[in-house]
Amino acid sequence: MIDAIPSRTAAFVAAARSYGALLPADARLIDDPYGARFAARGRFDPAPPALAVRHVAPLRSWVLYMQVRTRVLDDALAAFVAAGGRQVVLLGAGYDARALRFAELLRDSRVFEVDHPATQGHKRRVLARAALSAPAVRYVTWDFEERPLAELAETLAAAGHDATRPTLTIWEGVTMYLTPRAIDASVRAIRGWSAAGSALAITYVTRDAIERPGFAVRATRAVVGAIGEPWRFGWNPGELAPYLEARGFALRSDASIADEAMRLLPARYARGVGRLGQRVAVGTSGESIAVAAST
Numbered sequence: 001m002i003d004a005i006p007s008r009t010a011a012f013v014a015a016a017r018s019y020g021a022l023l024p025a026d027a028r029l030i031d032d033p034y035g036a037r038f039a040a041r042g043r044f045d046p047a048p049p050a051l052a053v054r055h056v057a058p059l060r061s062w063v064l065y066m067q068v069r070t071r072v073l074d075d076a077l078a079a080f081v082a083a084g085g086r087q088v089v090l091l092g093a094g095y096d097a098r099a100l101r102f103a104e105l106l107r108d109s110r111v112f113e114v115d116h117p118a119t120q121g122h123k124r125r126v127l128a129r130a131a132l133s134a135p136a137v138r139y140v141t142w143d144f145e146e147r148p149l150a151e152l153a154e155t156l157a158a159a160g161h162d163a164t165r166p167t168l169t170i171w172e173g174v175t176m177y178l179t180p181r182a183i184d185a186s187v188r189a190i191r192g193w194s195a196a197g198s199a200l201a202i203t204y205v206t207r208d209a210i211e212r213p214g215f216a217v218r219a220t221r222a223v224v225g226a227i228g229e230p231w232r233f234g235w236n237p238g239e240l241a242p243y244l245e246a247r248g249f250a251l252r253s254d255a256s257i258a259d260e261a262m263r264l265l266p267a268r269y270a271r272g273v274g275r276l277g278q279r280v281a282v283g284t285s286g287e288s289i290a291v292a293a294s295t
Contacts, residue, residue: 004118005118006118006119006121006122006123007094007116007118007119009173010038010094010095010119010173011038011039011095012039013035013066013094013095013173014032014034014035014036014037014038014039014094014095014096014097015035015036015038015039016035016062016063016065016066017030017032017035017066017067017070017097018032018033018034018035018036019036019053019059019063020032020063020066020067021033022053022054022063023053023054023060023063023064023067023269024054024269026266026269027064027067027265027266027269028067029067029068029070029071029264029265030067030070030071030074030101031101032070032097032101034095034097034100034101034132035095035097037126037130038095038122038123038126057272060272061272061273064261064265064269064270064272064273065257065261065273065276065278067265068257068260068261068264068265068273069172069173069203069257069260069278069280071264072255072257072260072264072280073170073172073201073203073280074098074101074102076168076170076199076201076282077098077102077105077168077170077201078102078105080166080168080199081105081106081109084166085109085166085167085168085197085199086108086109086110086165086166087109087110087112087161087162087165087166087167087168088106088109088110088111088112088167088168088169088170089111089112089114089156089161089167089168089169089170089190089193090111090112090113090114090115090169090170090172091114091169091170091171091174091186091190092114092115092116092144092171092172092173092174093113093114093115093120093123094115094119094123094172094173095119095123096113096170096172098111098170099111099113099134099136099137100132100134103134103135103136106134106136107135107136109136110136110138110160110161111134111136111137111138112137112138112140112156112159112160112161113137113138113139113140114140114142114152114156115140115141115142116141116142116143116144117141117142117143120139120141121141124139138159138160138161139159140152140155140156140159142155144182148185149182149185149186149188149189150185150188150189150192152189152193153189153192153193156193161193163192163193163195164195165195166194166195166196166197166198166199167193167194167195167198167199168198168199168200168201169190169193169194169198169199169200169201170201170202171186171190171200171201171202171203172201172202172203173203174203175202175203175204175205175233175234176204176205176210176231176232176233176234177230177231177232177233178232178233179232179233180233183233184247187200187243187244187247187249188247188248191247191248191249191285194248194249194285195285195286196285196286196287197284197285197286197287198284198285198286199252199282199283199284199285200244200249200282200283200284200285201280201281201282202280202281202282202283203257203278203279203280203281204233204234204235204240204278204279204280204281205231205234205276205277205278205279206234206235206236206237206277206278206279207233207234207235207236207239208234208236208277209234209276209277209278210231210232210233210234210277211234234277237254237279240254240281241254244283248285249283249284249285250283250284250285251281251282251283252282252283252284253281253282254279254280254281254282255279255280255281256277256278256279257273257276257278257279257280258270258273258278260280261273
């Protein structure tokens with residue numbers, strides 16, 4: 001991200017979540033009426049024609065992909081809260097609207113949105129203009145380039161986070177932009193505020209996709225790189241479990257977005273999600289309360 005400029009990829013992601021409403025009914029996995037508000041900055045159309053979403057293949061694939069990725073993490077959130085979890089940290093929150101979308105589910109919870117001041121400031125201004133608020137949210141402004149992650153736990157505590165209680169940390173759409181050193185510092189920091197029963201839900205791009213990209217990956221990387229947010233980091237699936245274990249987390253699940261699309265969508269739509277090496281994984285600190293409740 002470029003200093004003082006809100007994240008453009010975050011705006012694109014948020015808009016894609018809203019564009020899901022323009023898909024055929026049997027392809028809609030989430031409802032996010034808020035996301036397009038954050039992209040309405042003259043660069044992205046907040047309401048593209050339904051025909052474009054349904055029939056322009058690259059746009060349709062991106063919107064379907066965001067439906068799947070968002071739904072998998074939504075399900076992790078719902079399971080955590082159903083099992084008694086009441087603290088959620090959105091690390092690099094961007095324009096995540098879960099606190100609005102799940103206001104009733106999260107009515108007894110605290111949601112800590114951690115993000116760069118430029119992006120978070122823009123988000124708060126947009127919500128204020130629309131008279132939208134999420135009672136569960138505690139905003140934590142954090143300049144990831146200037147402040148060490150080791151200090152974040154103390155700042156979260158000042159905002160009301162209780163490190164003795166389980167926390168779900170959602171780290172969505174971030175890891176591919178970081179350096180290996182920043183990834184390591186981040187995972188160790190997350191473990192520091194993750195009491196027994198906590199969970200870490202992350203998305204990532206495989207290292208093979210970054211080092212030996214196909215055409216679709218090269219095109220995606222070119223777009224995000226051109227706006228100052230290049231892909232830098234990835235794990236291959238077999239590497240993630242030992243990496244997390246060395247930092248205090250046990251890997252509970254790790255699935256490709258393409259496979260999750262086949263599970264969640266009719267096949268005619270799932271085939272359009274593509275295979276860009278994108279995955280979603282959940283690790284736990286001790287035994288997660290969601291896992292314990294399901295066994």
